[in-house]
Amino acid sequence: MRVLKFGKSLKSGEECGCGFKHDRTLDLVLLGPISEALGMLEDLRLKPPYAVFYDETTYRVAGRFVKEKLAAKGVLTSSPTFQEAERGLAEARGARTVIGVGGGTVIDLAKYAAYRLEADFISIPTAPSHDGMVSPVVSLFKEGRRKSILARSPRLAIIDLRILGSAPRQLLISGYGDILAKIISIKDWQLGRDERGEQYCKTAESLVISSLEELIASLRKPSPQEETFETLVKALINSGAAMMVVGTSRPASGSEHLISHYLDMNLKERLPHGIQCALGTLLMAAYHELRNPNWWKDERYRLNALRGYFREVGLPTSLREAGVPIGVMVDAVVEAWRIRPKRYTILHKFKPDRSEALKLLRISGLA
Known part of the structure; x- marks a missing residue:
């Protein structure tokens, strides 16, 4: 034990x-x-x-x-x-x-x-x-x-x-999606800190980013599957602990989670939570790279690297692969900020229209 x-x-x-x-x-x-x-x-x-x-x-x-x-x-x-x-x-x-x-x-x-x-x-x-x-x-x-x-x-x-x-593979894949989503949530939280004066906690940030770094490191090297799996589980624990420390989901839930919440309400058949968040992660990575000067400079956290991690763990990299209609995802990008209007994210800052949503779908590779 x-x-x-x-x-x-x-x-x-x-x-x-x-x-x-x-x-x-x-x-x-x-x-x-x-x-x-x-x-x-x-x-x-x-x-x-x-x-x-x-x-x-x-x-x-x-x-x-x-x-x-x-x-x-x-x-x-x-x-x-x-x-x-x-x-x-x-x-x-x-x-x-x-x-x-x-x-x-x-x-x-x-x-x-x-x-x-x-x-x-x-x-x-x-x-x-x-x-x-x-x-x-x-x-x-x-x-x-x-x-x-x-x-x-x-x-x-x-x-x-x-x-x-021994859990179904889809649930394992979902866990990877939920952790890789923190690449977005941390940057959305920093956006709220820098532009709206939100409280920000370095302890919570450290719990999330250190776990993210360990998981990405394990995905970038030929390591035993068991080691990567245990790294994922510890990352999920640390992400939950980060939310506990600050008493809010802010460190672990940003614009990518709002996309998932919209899909929860509008897909005929919901996907596992982390898989929906993963789709939002690719879209919001594309958006941050276009519009946020404070986006990650480290190539390990940028869109192209993300798509590689997705392929490595079996996460979908296109809407067709995920079974999500393009129209629903366009609506999600345009409307998701309304779900939590007070949680400032890149969606709240720019409030994309349908044309910009379609552009993000193309850049992210989802469509």
Whole structure:
């Protein structure tokens, strides 16, 4: 069992001097078998009664084992909505510790319940599909629109690499997309800092950029697949921790995520979150290279390199490959800034029209 320490090993807000309070709720990440990690809960003061959230798939993967091992109350979930979150909350009442066993939806539903119950939260992800596994953000649907709220990060995350490594390939690819998207989100945040006077945190920036650098380095050398996979998982954890530190998704979610949110609401069949973000990443990389003098000078972070990383991990590099209609993506580029009008990004600065959106599709290679 390997232990990654967070909590007080992270700088405090005073030490950083950024103006954010620095939430350090996440104490530990345990990398190893779930069975071994569960035996440590009492020593970590994560006490019963327990409530375990899962869906039909993750019940078979690990949820049943966790439920039976801890004699916990089981909460079966089905849909990524706030209505479902309220139902799960009602079922989990009385729990001192809430555990989420699953992908993004299950983790967010459990996170919501733990926050509302003022209970401790343990995250046990079953897929490396995005960075919500330790973040404080809950992202669910309300009346057909995706809405994000701030809850609280887990005190503990249990990462069983054997289970994550057996997840469907599309979910693994999604995880790569969500991390490579940080190339955009950091620059959008810097845009807000430089042009709107937004608070900015070097500690959160360091968590994101160091993870991004490690992942890119692993993709640029002939290394064992297992090593690259573990680097991805650690990057997802660090990205979530960056959001925890500042209490906002700002370090990890920029214009590329707004594109994804628009696709969530307008595609007949949604793609995994990180794959949608990846499409937005290529578009917004093209836009920043055209219009932002503060864009990355390092060739490793520019559009041509991004397309190479996409091919390396299996991310789509064209709308045809992704199955996304050109018209929907044009609308996304034009309209996505309206989803979060106060989150300043390159889309908010320039508010592209349809002609410019089509130009970005060509430059990015998506169309």
